[in-house]
Amino acid sequence: MNPYLNHAKHLVAVDCIIFGYDLPDKELKLLLLKRIFEPARDKWSLAGGFVQADESLDDAACRILRKLTGLDSVYMKQSYCYGDVGRDPGDRVISVAYYALTSIRDIDSDIVMRNGVHWHSVSRLPDLIFDHNAMVKKALSDLQNDIKITPAGFELLPEKFTLVQLEELYKAIYQHDIDRRNFRKKVVALGILEKLEEKETETSKRGAYYYRYNRETIEKLKREGFYFDLEVS
């Protein structure tokens, strides 16, 4: 008897929770689409699609992200697999959620027109289809944990940034204030930041030095187990 026979087969989807950081607005944002088919046509949705026969889950996630948003080579990580029987009223669909981190960029205007793509503030999200709000909540919680134990947060920043901007990023992800002195002490102690000669002078007269993260030290810390033991107040 072939033990693989006579078992149900399932539609498997990938849904992408795409976080971007809006540096001027100091806000964590989420890229959403207007759904263009039934059920739930015209409702806000994550970027999603079905896994094909000849592609891995990771490949499907990259393909769907590229196709629906034009985004390519962004940081992606699997978040959770959702499999409740009635989660999608259209059919039984098991969905693997991925979260993606990117700096906010302009999305090609053809794609915006076709897919209704739009950045929304995470703190003021609309109602999303199906279990997508729960997917966002879980992915945000993953992100909050990940930036404690990995340098993933830096994916959301431009190449050079000030310490204030780094701190604002962490506040935006945690969605609450953090202890500024403690944060600075810890981030400096990690040894992953390189102070540049150049200053950012738009926000204050005196200016604040730009920093960039040292990719080599980060690679080393990743191998050894980064531990950004961050006390938040």
Added chain:
Amino acid sequence: MNPYLNHAKHLVAVDCIIFGYDLPDKELKLLLLKRIFEPARDKWSLAGGFVQADESLDDAACRILRKLTGLDSVYMKQSYCYGDVGRDPGDRVISVAYYALTSIRDIDSDIVMRNGVHWHSVSRLPDLIFDHNAMVKKALSDLQNDIKITPAGFELLPEKFTLVQLEELYKAIYQHDIDRRNFRKKVVALGILEKLEEKETETSKRGAYYYRYNRETIEKLKREGFYFDLEVS
């Protein structure tokens, strides 16, 4: 056009990484089965099976665990979803891995006979089928992170335990020594342990007080975000 039509459907499996803690041997163990069908018949395997049409992933994981091992009501958590195209030579199967935590118990002898169920030390695992070794590695890493930020570790201990036993558990999960003084200080500061009047007297003449964890405080910490900021040496 129905957007759900014309997409590939997939076999979806659940595989359970079942960790148990052997208190006398101070070892983290893994429950494995002898696979009873081709491909890879007679090789060591995780407890796995296919998700049916009318059950959620969580329900499938519980059913498969109960059916293959007789274990019921144990702590279970989703670990990761594995979907590489060629991961199972029998057919394309997408597998959702769950990890389970339990104290080591006797498995019903009928089940042992039928499924070849056996506890193996995590530090001396045999070669497992397909990508099951990678699944174990990832689940162990999940567990190591989870015991830093949740009280999941206590699921592996009996109702009452000594501080030395708790420390040995953390050492067994991390697979290396930890700073004993620091660990005790932090675990006491969390306020989740209740000292009992009773002593454990088998391992030393003077005896060591038994503790038990306070479920109420743990529930409170879970809601607020447990943070067992554990320095390991």
